[in-house]
Amino acid sequence: MTHQQTQPQADIAVSSESLPEAFETILAEVSGAVGTITINRPDKRNALSRTVLAEIGRVLDAWEEDDDVSAVIFTGAGEKAFIAGADISQLAHYDLPYGLAAHMQRLYDRIQDYPKPTLAALNGVAMGGGLELAMSCDIRIAAEHARMGLPETTLGVLPGAGGTQRLSRLVGTGRAVEMILTSRILTAAEAERYGLVTTVVPAAELLPTAAATVGTILTKGPLAIRLAKMVIGQGAETDQRTGLLLERLAQTLLYTTEDKAEGATAFLDKRTPEFRGR
CATH class of the missing domain: 3.90.226.10 (2-enoyl-CoA Hydratase; Chain A, domain 1)
Known part of the structure; x- marks a missing residue:
């Protein structure tokens, strides 16, 4: 799944086409x-x-x-x-x-x-x-x-x-x-x-x-953001040793992604990374 890393605008009054229905509240x-x-x-x-x-x-x-x-x-x-x-x-x-x-x-x-x-x-x-x-x-x-x-x-x-x-x-x-x-x-x-x-x-x-x-x-790696949220949230509910295990496993998964390779390459090339969420 591709994630667009578009910078949001201060004006946030544009209706979403994915929600054609009108809401009451x-x-x-x-x-x-x-x-x-x-x-x-x-x-x-x-x-x-x-x-x-x-x-x-x-x-x-x-x-x-x-x-x-x-x-x-x-x-x-x-x-x-x-x-x-x-x-x-x-x-x-x-x-x-x-x-x-x-x-x-x-x-x-x-x-x-x-x-x-x-x-x-x-x-x-x-x-x-x-x-x-x-x-x-x-x-x-x-x-x-x-x-x-x-x-x-x-x-x-x-x-x-x-x-x-x-x-x-x-x-x-x-x-x-x-x-x-x-x-x-x-x-x-x-x-x-x-x-x-x-x-x-x-x-x-x-x-x-x-x-x-x-x-x-949204300029960061979307998979890294998602896993960081997960590890922080779940780690807070358990002991530190288990939390560190979750962190290690999540990091290991990220090491296998295209986003990790893009992030490292972009840093060395001194350019903005183009993350794709995979």
Whole structure:
């Protein structure tokens, strides 16, 4: 499969031909090999609903097999909210079977394991399920005015879409326990100090910075990127010795690829490599 190493543009408002359908709660657009999913419920502060989750899943299905999409950015419509959490009007109807079905948790697991790089551009508040979605992405960049937290205990529930697990892996157990038990909300600057986001930028620079970050990733070998994501993710779930074994096996596979030969040759020739994902 050939991967196009096209530099994405800051303007990301070009509709994807692979998604002819119109969506009720999201926008799905592609430009420069980068797909952008925008949660489009600004009147609800982009709150998550069952429809939102289903529509995100359909887009991920389409883009996973689309060679014209090499990475995915998530963001929210407007300037106030990335995702303000779950739609509380639906929370009252959640029951035991719904909890066991774990629709949101399963979707976020899929985002974490997605074969293409993912980035969350936090353009405003990211609460509850919104922060949990961001934590399932590979990279998080926040606007300066963004706020984020897991306030579910205020509602008598807990962060049930990966929050109890991913937060501690990103910021450490002590900080995760304090944040969840007190429902503490972090500023963007605090989140950056905690390691919850990697970069904080002015709001006007958020999407251009996200596009530039993804553009840099797409200049690298696509097989190396995919295996690096896999090894880092799986290695974090096991002991170091097993993680090192995964690293060694992944590197051995990469040694056999055309991309490795192209990368080394391009470096010696002092030119830009032309990776083909094989």
